[in-house]
Amino acid sequence: MADNHLISVVIPVYNMDKFLSRCLTSVLHQTMKDIEVICINDGSTDQSGDILQTFSAADKRLIIINQTNKGLSAARNAGIKRASGQFIFFLDADDYLHPQALEIFYKVAVKSKSPVIISQSVCRLGKDKIPNKTYDPDAIKYKICSTPLQDLYKYRLVSAVVWNKLYRTDIVKNFCFIDGIYFEDWPFTACLFSEIDNFALIKEKLYMYNTISPSIVRSDFSVRKIHDYIFGIHHVHDYFLQHNKTDAWKIVRRKRISATIRMLLSKIKKSRQNKNELEKYFKEEYQKLVQQKLIFFGDLSLKSKIRLVRLLWRQRKNS
Numbered sequence: 001m002a003d004n005h006l007i008s009v010v011i012p013v014y015n016m017d018k019f020l021s022r023c024l025t026s027v028l029h030q031t032m033k034d035i036e037v038i039c040i041n042d043g044s045t046d047q048s049g050d051i052l053q054t055f056s057a058a059d060k061r062l063i064i065i066n067q068t069n070k071g072l073s074a075a076r077n078a079g080i081k082r083a084s085g086q087f088i089f090f091l092d093a094d095d096y097l098h099p100q101a102l103e104i105f106y107k108v109a110v111k112s113k114s115p116v117i118i119s120q121s122v123c124r125l126g127k128d129k130i131p132n133k134t135y136d137p138d139a140i141k142y143k144i145c146s147t148p149l150q151d152l153y154k155y156r157l158v159s160a161v162v163w164n165k166l167y168r169t170d171i172v173k174n175f176c177f178i179d180g181i182y183f184e185d186w187p188f189t190a191c192l193f194s195e196i197d198n199f200a201l202i203k204e205k206l207y208m209y210n211t212i213s214p215s216i217v218r219s220d221f222s223v224r225k226i227h228d229y230i231f232g233i234h235h236v237h238d239y240f241l242q243h244n245k246t247d248a249w250k251i252v253r254r255k256r257i258s259a260t261i262r263m264l265l266s267k268i269k270k271s272r273q274n275k276n277e278l279e280k281y282f283k284e285e286y287q288k289l290v291q292q293k294l295i296f297f298g299d300l301s302l303k304s305k306i307r308l309v310r311l312l313w314r315q316r317k318n319s
Contacts, residue, residue, distance in 0.1 A: 043069030
């Protein structure tokens with residue numbers, strides 16, 4: 001098959017042997033055949049490497065990049081660099097796709113001429129019924145969202161994750177994920193969505209998201225994770241400042257940054273270990289963000305304001 005494919009599927013792999021075969025089978029059995037599947041083996045110590053070799057031997061569309069463990073961001077960046085397709089799709093190794101997913105994404109991309117196509121509904125394994133419906137890809141309806149940043153945060157099931165979206169490759173190659181941090185998705189999407197004019201939104205459930213797999217998002221909360229979220233805030237702000245995107249920053253600050261603060265407060269509240277340490281670190285970082293005018297108290301929801309005031313009061317009392 002030619003080097004230039006329609007879609008490059010980028011799959012970071014780190015110790016996912018329990019789920020990897022299902023993931024790869026779902027991709028290689030897509031109704032769209034003109035794809036390349038780029039698997040970045042990020043220093044796996046389980047049987048993931050052997051599984052990749054088995055699948056690669058059976059299907060030459062599967063490309064393996066082996067590297068020492070560098071983290072999810074570095075793995076995705078390696079996949080972006082290697083990708084030759086007209087479009088890029090990010091897939092996590094513990095998730096999988098509806099058999100027609102890539103065909104539907106691609107046909108909507110051609111019809112809409114949008115640089116990004118998003119599957120609005122994500123099927124979460126263990127919570128939602130897995131769809132087995134067969135679609136007519138030529139009859140799929142879509143909505144054009146012409147205010148990308150606002151709409152990215154407007155629709156609850158759109159989300160700032162990278163994995164339920166098909167991207168035009170020439171746009172993605174202008175960006176990279178921040179190396180070495182948790183929660184690398186949202187800074188990537190915030191910056192990318194500030195550079196596009198629209199995206200197309202479809203409602204079909206095409207991406208099967210695994211909620212029963214251990215992951216960064218669902219593991220124990222820590223000071224490191226607070227740090228990485230704050231780092232992402234600075235990264236996005238710096239990008240918008242350098243590219244003179246004042247209005248875009250205001251949208252992200254009011255919608256995404258305030259949601260980040262809400263999430264951090266919720267995670268800290270639910271934490272069973274090192275709660276005082278988490279609260280102390282969050283207080284210090286929040287106050288820095290306020291001083292730098294990267295967050296405003298008025299941006300927060302009422303619930304967040306109440307939790308924040310209580311946290312600040314406890315920390316003041318403890319000090």
